[in-house]
Amino acid sequence: MHNILDHKKMTDFSEKLLQRRTIRKYSSENIDDKLLNELFVMGCRASTTGNMQVYSIVINRDNQMKSQLAPLHFNQKMITEAPVVLTFCADFNRFNKWCILRNAQPGYNNFLSFFTAAIDALLVAQTFCIAAEAKGLGICYLGTTIYTADKIIEVLKLPKGVVPVTTVTLGWPSGKPEQVDRLPLEAVIHKETYKDYSTASIENYYKQKEERADSQQFVLENNKETLAQVFTDIRYKKADNVYFSNTLLHVLKEQGFM
Amino acid sequence: MHNILDHKKMTDFSEKLLQRRTIRKYSSENIDDKLLNELFVMGCRASTTGNMQVYSIVINRDNQMKSQLAPLHFNQKMITEAPVVLTFCADFNRFNKWCILRNAQPGYNNFLSFFTAAIDALLVAQTFCIAAEAKGLGICYLGTTIYTADKIIEVLKLPKGVVPVTTVTLGWPSGKPEQVDRLPLEAVIHKETYKDYSTASIENYYKQKEERADSQQFVLENNKETLAQVFTDIRYKKADNVYFSNTLLHVLKEQGFM
Numbered sequence: 174m175h176n177i178l179d180h181k182k183m184t185d186f187s188e189k190l191l192q193r194r195t196i197r198k199y200s201s202e203n204i205d206d207k208l209l210n211e212l213f214v215m216g217c218r219a220s221t222t223g224n225m226q227v228y229s230i231v232i233n234r235d236n237q238m239k240s241q242l243a244p245l246h247f248n249q250k251m252i253t254e255a256p257v258v259l260t261f262c263a264d265f266n267r268f269n270k271w272c273i274l275r276n277a278q279p280g281y282n283n284f285l286s287f288f289t290a291a292i293d294a295l296l297v298a299q300t301f302c303i304a305a306e307a308k309g310l311g312i313c314y315l316g317t318t319i320y321t322a323d324k325i326i327e328v329l330k331l332p333k334g335v336v337p338v339t340t341v342t343l344g345w346p347s348g349k350p351e352q353v354d355r356l357p358l359e360a361v362i363h364k365e366t367y368k369d370y371s372t373a374s375i376e377n378y379y380k381q382k383e384e385r386a387d388s389q390q391f392v393l394e395n396n397k398e399t400l401a402q403v404f405t406d407i408r409y410k411k412a413d414n415v416y417f418s419n420t421l422l423h424v425l426k427e428q429g430f431m
Numbered sequence: 432m433h434n435i436l437d438h439k440k441m442t443d444f445s446e447k448l449l450q451r452r453t454i455r456k457y458s459s460e461n462i463d464d465k466l467l468n469e470l471f472v473m474g475c476r477a478s479t480t481g482n483m484q485v486y487s488i489v490i491n492r493d494n495q496m497k498s499q500l501a502p503l504h505f506n507q508k509m510i511t512e513a514p515v516v517l518t519f520c521a522d523f524n525r526f527n528k529w530c531i532l533r534n535a536q537p538g539y540n541n542f543l544s545f546f547t548a549a550i551d552a553l554l555v556a557q558t559f560c561i562a563a564e565a566k567g568l569g570i571c572y573l574g575t576t577i578y579t580a581d582k583i584i585e586v587l588k589l590p591k592g593v594v595p596v597t598t599v600t601l602g603w604p605s606g607k608p609e610q611v612d613r614l615p616l617e618a619v620i621h622k623e624t625y626k627d628y629s630t631a632s633i634e635n636y637y638k639q640k641e642e643r644a645d646s647q648q649f650v651l652e653n654n655k656e657t658l659a660q661v662f663t664d665i666r667y668k669k670a671d672n673v674y675f676s677n678t679l680l681h682v683l684k685e686q687g688f689m
Contacts, residue, residue, distance in 0.1 A: 186444040186565050190473040190558070213620060215448040216615050219557065220572040223666055226614055231621045238623050262625075266620065268662075270633050275659035280669020285676040288577055291546075292553060292597060296572075299557035300448070307444050314478040316552075319546055329622040339550060355475050356484055360525065362471060363489045364495050366588040367520075375529050398657055401533035404526075409536020418543040425438065 178339030189307060194349075195351045197309020199344025203256045208308065216301030221293045227286075229264040231337075232257065241328045245321040246340065252312050255342035260318065260325065261298040265430075266334030281334075285381035287430035291338045296340055311346035314339060320417040322424045333429045344362050353381055447565060452610045454569020457602025461514050474559030479551045485544075486552035487522040488559075489515065489587050490515065491561075499586045503579040504598065509571050513600035518576065519556040521548030523688075524592030539592075545688035549596045556597055570605035572597055580673040580682045591687045614638055666676065 195407055213230065221227070233239055234257055243252045250260055265281045272279040280286075302312045318325060318340045325337045360378035370378075388400050395403050405411070425431050443500045452483040471488070479485070491497055492515055510516055523539045538544075558569045576583060578597045583595045618636035628636075640646055646658050653661045663669070683689050 183580065187469070187473060187562065190476055190562055193476050195478055210561035210616065211445070213616055215445060217616065217619065218448055219452055220570075221562075222574045223662065224611055224613075225667075226619060229619050229621055229625065231623070231625060233623060235623050236475060264619075267628055267633070267636075270466065270628050270660040271637050272663055275657035276632055277657055277663040278669070279657035279663055280667070280672050283676040284670050284680055285577065285672045286667075288549075288679065291549075291573060292574070292577075295550060295627050296557045299554045300561065300569050303558065303561050304448055312478075316480045316547060316550070319543065319550075320531055328624075329621075332627050335463065355482075358471055358475065361475065361484060361487050361522075361594040363487055363587075365489070365491055365493050366586075367487065367489060367590065367593065370525055370528050372532060373529075375525070375532055378525075378569065379529050383567065399533035399535060400567050401530040404481065405530055405535040405537055409483075409538070409544075410538070414541050414543045418541040421546065422542055424437070 194350050195313050196346045197251050198347040199255050199349045212301055212304045215304040221299035222289050225268055227265050227268055227290040228297055229262045231260040232394050246315050246317040247325045250329040251342035255344040257343040259341045260337045261294045261339050262335050262337045263287055263294050264335045265290055266332050271335055282429045287425055294338050308341055313342045320420055323420055334429050359409045367371045452608050453571050455509050455571050455606045456605040457513050458605045460603045470562045473562040474555045477554040477558035480547050483526055485523050485548040486555055489518040499585055503582045504573050507534045509600040513602040515601040517599045518595045519552045519597050520593050520595045521545055521552050522593045523548055527592055540589040541686045545683055552596050566601055571600045574629050577679055581678055594686050
């Protein structure tokens with residue numbers, strides 16, 4: 174039997190997860206190294222393929238370094254305003270070096286190994302973030318890391334075998350933003366096999382999102398007919414996606430993963 | 432100022448994260464749908480790119496389905512022994528269908544979009560796992576999903592635009608395994624820029640791991656000279672990595688992401 178007391182103790186945490194929101198504005202208060210280290214220890218308890226730990230984390234606190242990173246994240250203010258910026262990297266470099274030193278021939282210069290290392294890095298990133306939020310800190314993920322990985326590699330001096338996969342800004346929250354919407358659970362869960370979506374189910378699942386005042390405002394502001402067009406024509410455009418796909422595939426090749 | 436009381440309440444959770452271990456043996460007790468749903472709601476509170484939620488989760492409880500999945504996970508017993516098996520998928524299919532229905536032209540048939548969706552799926556997976564562990568459940572990640580994605584796609588009937596990225600087995604723990612080792616924190620953390628590893632630092636960081644009795648036993652059992660050789664020659668071999676890289680790249684193409 175599982176421990177009921179234990180179960181009860183965790184209710185606070187469950188409530189916290191349900192109430193979570195991304196934090197983009199931070200107070201001027203710093204984060205001390207001791208707390209940051211504790212969070213890293215927890216983060217590194219995340220599952221990792223074969224206990225290889227094929228990831229690295231680069232910490233940026235220095236203003237000059239953050240200023241160099243800012244344009245690579247399209248000048249999103251969180252980069253310069255957050256006391257701590259973390260770049261989570263897929264990293265086979267350390268493991269390869271260990272293998273060579275131990276008379277073992279590493280065979281990790283391929284796409285599978287990159288993706289394995291990326292999974293490792295992302296599980297650590299998310300464990301770190303949840304641990305940080307449990308301590309009252311706020312986080313924001315930046316998807317831009319994989320768009321400009323080539324330039325981030327230069328700034329952070331990442332060697333072959335290392336690819337940045339995501340960036341997290343971290344700080345004490347300044348204010349409590351509205352919690353954003355999510356699709357109904359049924360929209361993302363499939364039982365036993367994938368049930369493909371009918372027109373009726375898409376209508377049903379996206380109805381609430383489309384009817385929100387902020388969504389409608391978004392459509393108006395952007396001079397579009399539908400919310401979906403705001404995504405396809407403005408936020409995540411085909412031309413950009415194709416351009417950044419080529420950059421990212423080139424990075425994988427340059428870093429020795431293709 | 433951050434809330435000190437709140438900070439204190441979360442100590443139990445921090446302790447739990449520090450004490451976590453992967454669970455590969457489960458009791459026969461089932462997991463009720465209500466609890467599973469709660470965990471999914473928490474999981475879906477994870478950060479997601481542009482709030483697109485480009486992921487899906489396939490739940491398998493059915494024994495016949497689990498038997499079909501088992502060989503695709505190299506017959507690891509957790510698949511058939513866990514009451515619940517979850518396959519987390521990168522999914523642009525639902526979003527694309529919504530775009531088309533709303534007179535918007537989706538431009539997500541490329542590598543960047545796949546990787547964006549994979550990040551989404553992995554952040555949800557890890558949030559789900561941490562929420563589950565906080566409730567006393569045990570989890571195990573299976574890295575095999577990306578090795579045999581082509582066959583998992585057939586069994587789970589995943590349409591174009593959907594790629595399985597990881598699998599998690601879930602159940603109430605039967606026993607408490609030893610906690611596995613981790614590299615010292617300094618081994619994975621870099622301040623401001625990446626400091627590449629010297630021979631001395633590799634020696635230093637891997638010393639503890641190599642000196643463990645279980646590591647030495649592992650080397651003996653496998654008839655190898657070094658622990659690193661167990662990885663390169665037996666557990667994660669070059670020939671396998673190259674073979675599965677080709678399969679995975681082929682899957683990305685077939686599912687419309689290249």
